[in-house]
Amino acid sequence: MARGAVREPAASDGTGGVRDEPVRQRLLAVATRLFAEKGFENTSVQEIVSAAGVTKGAMYHYFDSKDDLLREIYARVLRLQTERLAMFAGAGEPIADRVHAAAADVIVTSVDNLDDTKIFFRSMHQLAPETQKAVRAERRRYHERFRDLVEEGQRAGVFRDDVPADLVVDYFFGSVHHLGTWYHADGPLPGATIARHFADLLLSSLRPPT
Amino acid sequence: MARGAVREPAASDGTGGVRDEPVRQRLLAVATRLFAEKGFENTSVQEIVSAAGVTKGAMYHYFDSKDDLLREIYARVLRLQTERLAMFAGAGEPIADRVHAAAADVIVTSVDNLDDTKIFFRSMHQLAPETQKAVRAERRRYHERFRDLVEEGQRAGVFRDDVPADLVVDYFFGSVHHLGTWYHADGPLPGATIARHFADLLLSSLRPPT
DNA sequence: TGTCGTTGACCGACCAGTCGGTACGCTAAG
DNA sequence: CTTAGCGTACCGACTGGTCGGTCAACGACA
Numbered sequence: 001m002a003r004g005a006v007r008e009p010a011a012s013d014g015t016g017g018v019r020d021e022p023v024r025q026r027l028l029a030v031a032t033r034l035f036a037e038k039g040f041e042n043t044s045v046q047e048i049v050s051a052a053g054v055t056k057g058a059m060y061h062y063f064d065s066k067d068d069l070l071r072e073i074y075a076r077v078l079r080l081q082t083e084r085l086a087m088f089a090g091a092g093e094p095i096a097d098r099v100h101a102a103a104a105d106v107i108v109t110s111v112d113n114l115d116d117t118k119i120f121f122r123s124m125h126q127l128a129p130e131t132q133k134a135v136r137a138e139r140r141r142y143h144e145r146f147r148d149l150v151e152e153g154q155r156a157g158v159f160r161d162d163v164p165a166d167l168v169v170d171y172f173f174g175s176v177h178h179l180g181t182w183y184h185a186d187g188p189l190p191g192a193t194i195a196r197h198f199a200d201l202l203l204s205s206l207r208p209p210t
Numbered sequence: 211m212a213r214g215a216v217r218e219p220a221a222s223d224g225t226g227g228v229r230d231e232p233v234r235q236r237l238l239a240v241a242t243r244l245f246a247e248k249g250f251e252n253t254s255v256q257e258i259v260s261a262a263g264v265t266k267g268a269m270y271h272y273f274d275s276k277d278d279l280l281r282e283i284y285a286r287v288l289r290l291q292t293e294r295l296a297m298f299a300g301a302g303e304p305i306a307d308r309v310h311a312a313a314a315d316v317i318v319t320s321v322d323n324l325d326d327t328k329i330f331f332r333s334m335h336q337l338a339p340e341t342q343k344a345v346r347a348e349r350r351r352y353h354e355r356f357r358d359l360v361e362e363g364q365r366a367g368v369f370r371d372d373v374p375a376d377l378v379v380d381y382f383f384g385s386v387h388h389l390g391t392w393y394h395a396d397g398p399l400p401g402a403t404i405a406r407h408f409a410d411l412l413l414s415s416l417r418p419p420t
Numbered sequence: 421t422g423t424c425g426t427t428g429a430c431c432g433a434c435c436a437g438t439c440g441g442t443a444c445g446c447t448a449a450g
Numbered sequence: 451c452t453t454a455g456c457g458t459a460c461c462g463a464c465t466g467g468t469c470g471g472t473c474a475a476c477g478a479c480a
Contacts, residue, residue: 041336046439055458056442057456065441121331164407168411171411177388179384197374254464254465265432266466268431271430
């Protein structure tokens, strides 16, 4: 590596288009890709830093551990989804429309960040129990926010109420979380189409029984 | 270990109730439990054989590799579910009832074998690519069989046909596969209740739109 | 009945390699 | 002079897998 260069190595550094992001961001981006490709435990720290064009010293300067790297990836996608859910939940439309919009949106963002989605559910259990508990708690808050939306619809008589709202949320998000196992960006259906179909199925299953 | 004993060690051998299963079965049972608890990569071969009361020599006598152990666990649960699906699909009842029964059954068996379910979707990507492809292919056949059922209902006009049957199957099995991440046997809802609710939601979402 | 030879089941010490993590040094900026 | 931002060298723990060896059961044969 060119030691004479100033802060950032020159334009072409072999990291594939992420060349002038700061080191920390580059490490996160590369780790996300590698974790999604080969799994957390099968990706060595050495591979990550090599792909990012730095060394282990740099990585351990920005992150406490390999676990910490994974945790940061989780936190990032959770922040994004939580923000967007709050936006859709607080809109002024009828409850059914808000649920439909929020459901469709979470699918679109999951597809747009498919690597994060994959990592989340494959590698969660690799984290230290304490860290895992923290991540789970944040995830739970997200689910509860969505559940409140469903309950609002049930109280309004728009949704069937013979199925617990919690179960409905687990049901729907099971589908969302498993997008990573079968969806491919080059497949026949674009993310927006899947989002619409899944949201339709959710709303349809919530119609009160005849 | 008592070397003087004959084939099977005496009654109490500290393996916790699996004492007189043959060694191969014991290894599978113990590995299933440990893989579900701590993940495939975080479970060493030494831990497995210690918990099963044998040594590495024994394990490598029955299995080619650690991967082979995982593959056997997959194959076992896939065989079971495939058999049961064929049974429900071939019954003489109306198509809606058959889909409902098959959907509820796969949930019950997933809950009954929750460890296998967890392992399946957490550790699949750890397998060698070739092995992984074989397992995926078998899994795909199972999904296709289920999809055919949905399509049968669509052709009969019982189910809505504005959503591709493939998508419906991915939608539903996402929920099934994620049972392992939130369901606990000591929770408030028994498996049969969840099975009923999920199957109801599926059938409800398949009703033709008004 | 006694005693070989063979075979399947299993033991346990060991190896070569890999991994996450650390200690320390250098450089440039403030 | 201090601090941030890294690079380099290296450690110790651990892993999957191997390999020579042990032991009991069994069939053959006298």
